[in-house]
Amino acid sequence: MPLGREIDDPGLISAGRVAVRIIRWGDAEPLRQLLSENRDWLQRWEATHPAGRSVVPGSVSMRPLVRVLRKQLRAGSGMPFVVLYDGQVVGQLSVSEISGGALQSSQLGYWVSQHVAGRGITTAAVALVMDHLFGVLGLHRVEICIRPENGPSLRVVEKLGLRHEGRRESYIHIDGAWRDHECFVALRGDANAGYTARLLEA
Template sequence: MEEPALLQHGRVALRVIHRRDADPLRSLLERNRQWLRRWEATHPSGRGAEPGSVSMRPTVRLLRRQLSLGSGVPFVVLHDGEVVGQLSVSEVSGGALQSAQLGYWVSEHVAGRGIAPIAVALAIDYLFHELGLHRVEICIRPENTASLRVVEKLGLRAEGRRDAYIHIDGAWRDHDCFAVTREESGGTLLGRLS
């Protein structure tokens, strides 16, 4: 998969993750430990380090590998040029499916400023118009009111609950699934925020 150019709207941008982002992301995750812990994936065996407690270099390498294989598109979220979060497109499928899943987080110090909805809209518009995908899905824990507001602002369709879907913060957690198709997007999701 070809690396996308910078995606930007106003003060918010998405840029493909690079090795130089490993240290800023580790630092950001460490500072946001309490803010993010409830939403982060964990290994069911209890193995694995907390994000931010170890080097992010292996994670960045893995994400870059997914990009080269065409199975994912890893972005950092920028606000005024500063790394303030991460947005990952995963499970990119071609063939008859033409779909992807999307996950994201932003630092607590910029939460509530409309950064996440813009970042998500930029990513989905890219997936529909540049990669030609048909459907994008976002799964969110029902307790995550901030992320639920993002999909509400963008008008994504609720598809129902997936019980015990992902191992998060030490247990199997339910997630509500939201989706949008290219036809439903009306041309641009970014336009829904205007």
């Protein structure tokens, strides 16, 4: 079940040129443009509806989705971030399935625009958010599930030192079919100084 309380907006969380913050109404159009411009780059990694009712990302206004995502904060079930590089929106990072009670866990997913890929932006954003989830929200466990073909995403969890828990077969409907995912996990206390500090040391 969710945390059972509203999650506070943490404001801007940053390290150097990379930052994350909760999605705002004004992010709807920049995100739509990025999704439209990055069709070839993102399509093979995007979730789809098994019944074929998916809407092509970037083809419609993002404002209804922003409304849904922001409701997650009030419900205590998720934290929808945008990723910033030099102050510009370059992607999204979503914390979902936040659970309180005996679980104290969450799942994390992300994407960035192709024009900034390969600069370590995603890795830094993930580290910033994981430090917040463990240090401020007090969660015990964070999962990141990645398709085995997604080399750039696999390098993110490798750089951060997450442990590999195994493969989940036919786990999520992605790009028109049920796809296997590799599950990587971080536990509170795995990086005592924090994941951002671990990344800077590396």
